[in-house]
Amino acid sequence: MLGGAGIRISSIQAGRIAPLGPRGVLSGFVKDRVDGPISAGLLGLSGDEQADLTVHGGPEKAVYGYGLASYAAWRRAFPDHAGLLKPGGLGENLTIDGQEETSVCIGDIVRVGGAVLQVTQPRQPCFKLALRFADNGMPRAMIRNGLCGWYYRVLEPGVLTSGTAIVLEERPNPEWSVARFFRLITTHRVSEGELAELVAMNGLASQWRASALNGAL
Numbered sequence: 252m253l254g255g256a257g258i259r260i261s262s263i264q265a266g267r268i269a270p271l272g273p274r275g276v277l278s279g280f281v282k283d284r285v286d287g288p289i290s291a292g293l294l295g296l297s298g299d300e301q302a303d304l305t306v307h308g309g310p311e312k313a314v315y316g317y318g319l320a321s322y323a324a325w326r327r328a329f330p331d332h333a334g335l336l337k338p339g340g341l342g343e344n345l346t347i348d349g350q351e352e353t354s355v356c357i358g359d360i361v362r363v364g365g366a367v368l369q370v371t372q373p374r375q376p377c378f379k380l381a382l383r384f385a386d387n388g389m390p391r392a393m394i395r396n397g398l399c400g401w402y403y404r405v406l407e408p409g410v411l412t413s414g415t416a417i418v419l420e421e422r423p424n425p426e427w428s429v430a431r432f433f434r435l436i437t438t439h440r441v442s443e444g445e446l447a448e449l450v451a452m453n454g455l456a457s458q459w460r461a462s463a464l465n466g467a468l
Contacts, residue, residue: 257348257349258347258348258349258350258416258417258418258419259347259348259349259414259415259416259417260345260346260347260348260363260411260412260413260414260415260417261319261338261346261347261348261413262284262338262339262345262346262413263284263285263289263296263344263345263346263411263412263413264282264283264284264285264338264339264343264344264345264346265282265283265285265289265296265297265298265299265344266279266280266281266282266283266299266300266342267279267298267300268300268301268302269281271379271382271383272379272382272383272385276302276379276382277302277303278302278303278379278382279299279300279301279302279307279308279342280342280379280380280382280383281342281383282299282339282342282343282344283339284338284339285298285413286413287412288410288411288412289410289411289412290408290409290410290411291313291314291363291366291368291405291408291409291410291411292313292405292408293310293313293404293405293408294308294309294310294313294405295308295313295314295344295405296314296344296411299344306377310404310405311371311372311402311404311456311457311458312371312372312402312456313402313403313404313405314344314345314368314402314403314405315342315343315344315345315374315400315401315402315403316343316344316345316346316347316350316355316370316400316401316402316403317341317343317345317346317347317400317401318346318347318350318351318352318398318400319338319346319347319348319349320348320351321351321398321400322336322337322338322340324396324398325341325398328392328396329384329386329389329392332384332386332389335383335384341380341400342379342380342383343400345363345411347417349417350417351398351430352373352397352398352399352400352401352428352429352430352433353428353429353430354428355370355401355428355429356370356422356424356425356426356427356428356429357370357371357372357424357427357428357429357432357452357454357455358370358421358422358423358424358427358452358453358454358455359419359421359422359424359454360406360419360420360421360422360423360454361403361417361418361419361420362417362418362420363409363411363415363416363417363418364409364410364411364412364415365407365409365410365411366405366407366408366409366410366411367405367406367407367409367420368403368404368405368406369403369404369406369454370401370402370403370429370454371401371402371403371404371454371455371456372401372402372432372455372456372459373399373400373401373402373429373432373433373436374399374400374401374402375399375436376389376390376393376394376399377390378390380393394437397430397433397434399429399433401429402456404456423452423453423454424452424453424454424455427448427452432459435468436459436468439467439468441467441468446463446466446468447463449463449468450463450464
């Protein structure tokens with residue numbers, strides 16, 4: 252066990268599919284706080300929904316985590332959106348105190364209460380982020396600032412509760428932070444050596460391993 256002192260779930264959020272934006276695009280982006288225990292299964296949290304399963308949800312994007320401290324940076328950059336820029340505001344399931352993209356690595360295995368989760372990939376911003384804030388600049392801002400959050404697969408289902416510690420049990424890819432991988436997939440600047448590493452990377456989402464095998468991200 253590698254530890255994880257001081258890292259905990261600050262809050263948990265889940266949401267149902269509902270119309271989003273002026274055109275009423277169906278989305279599960281908007282999440283509500285969950286105050287009691289909630290089950291984490293192979294496809295995500297109990298009661299949490301995704302509208303477009305081709306790009307959201309599924310076993311490799313089962314649970315979305317986001318660093319609590321990042322909200323302060325967002326509020327400084329977008330003070331007009333401060334009312335929405337609070338835990339859960341970016342659509343995450345777990346708002347995590349004590350972690351950020353530079354301190355989380357692809358493939359990390361963590362124990363959270365009764366569940367075991369593994370980091371698979373960063374979140375990629377899409378048009379629904381713009382719809383939520385009525386601001387087309389939000390996806391571009393996430394690409395610039397790198398405050399993207401990360402997805403987990405659920406290795407062992409269990410119950411999660413706010414305040415629970417997140418304990419790092421395995422780190423197979425210590426050189427591959429979420430921040431580093433996010434830069435690669437947003438700039439598309441990747442070396443042949445990096446592609447070879449990604450093909451063999453323990454824990455990386457299968458779609459990215461396949462892309463690396465094909466020679467591009």
